[in-house]
Amino acid sequence: MRASLIQIAVNEGESVSSRRARVADLVREQDESDLVVLPELWTVGAFAYEQFETEAEPLDGPTYEVMAEAARDAGVWLHAGSVVERAGDGSLYNTTLVLSPAGELAATYRKIHRFGFDQGEAVLMSAGESLTTVELPEQTLGIATCYDLRFPELFRGLVDAGATAMVVAAGWPARRRAHWTLLNRARAVEDQSYVLACGLAGTHAGVEQAGHSLVVDPWGEVLAEAGTGEEVLTVELDPAKVADTRRQFPALKDRRLGR
Template sequence: MRASLIQLGVDPDESVPARRERAAELVRGLGGSDLVVLPELWTVGAFAYEAYAAEAETPADGPTAAVMARAAREAGVWLHAGSVVERDAEGRLYNTSLVFSPAGELAATYRKIHRFGFDEGEAVLMAAGTEPTTVRLAETTVGLATCYDLRFPELFRSLVDAGAEAFVVPAGWPARRREHWTLLARARAVENQSYVLACGTAGTHAGVAQAGHSLVVDPWGEVLAEAGEREEILTVDLDMARVAKTREDFPALKDRVLR
């Protein structure tokens, strides 16, 4: 399975509509991939709290969904379009990931369960999701997580129990905690014997420098590819048979006691 991670740069001087179209063009250029991934809240910026309400949209027919659905269809790829600020029918906001099929259909959504902010920012402005979510692709099942979720291993265990062999983790991770980003991505891969596709942003979100350094980790915890700090695209061929082989050769998951 060929996966491409778009480490999109977020420039405060670039309008949201312009960034949508630019991201769509990058997706269309990756038609040889099976799965394409964008970062967390790349339209508004993960730390641009004051813009959340103004940029909120609906997952099914909002402007980001319309542009990304078309890009997925034109490229013929599975597209994890990162996340958007969702407004539900009651007016609540969520950090919601959108996944589109190669036909351009909205195949899955995932509302971020663990909100960052310690009683500020996202933690108070957005409601929490409650449902761990997986998506079945042609080659494998992927589990969905978002940014701060990476710090909570129990979520990833639940995704493994639901059949996940790879995790897709879009993020707006700050540069000052970059070492945690790499460490946690590798830890989630090792302990679950799964691939981790961790896609961050470049640039700044409301003045907060982003870590970049998107990475792809294999089921043994080895980093197959890692980006730098600037906007960049990583494309990696994944041998999904390695998941079963790793779990067979080193059957640690069978020794789990607490479930």
């Protein structure tokens, strides 16, 4: 399976509508891939809290419409990053959209762990409650978002639900980039799964983004890593690698807690 991660630069001089159109064109360019992954809250910026209310949208809102068309044009599975979702009761969620090659909404995931320590996202957003996996022809994706990365129990839950590849969409700050790399590799090793970690680039709301999107294999080896600017990573994932790793080193069978 060929996967492309698009590390999007989010800067304040570009409007949300312009960025949607630009990113849709980037998705269309990945028509030789099977899966395309976008970062967290790339429409507004993960730290642009003052825009959350004004840019909130329903699941079938403008981001879905533009990304569904791009997924159909490219013929790819599209993890369209996350949007600020406005639910029917007015609550806001940090919600991931996963689209099929036909442009249909295949799955959603509302971010469970909100960042902010009683500020920012933790106050403005409601928390999701359910894990999400998505069945692709050659991999089962487990979906996580940014701060979720610090909670290994979420990833073990995804493994138990059948995940063989974890997708982590993020708006991770540059000042904690070392944690980003370390935690993604740790999740891959302990869960013996691929990790496809796609972050933002650029600076928004005064917060420089880490960039350095990466793809890690089930042994913890980094297959590809981006720099700090806008970039596309394309990697071939071996569908047999996860099963081979879990058979050769069956650590997951020795779990005693949490099952």
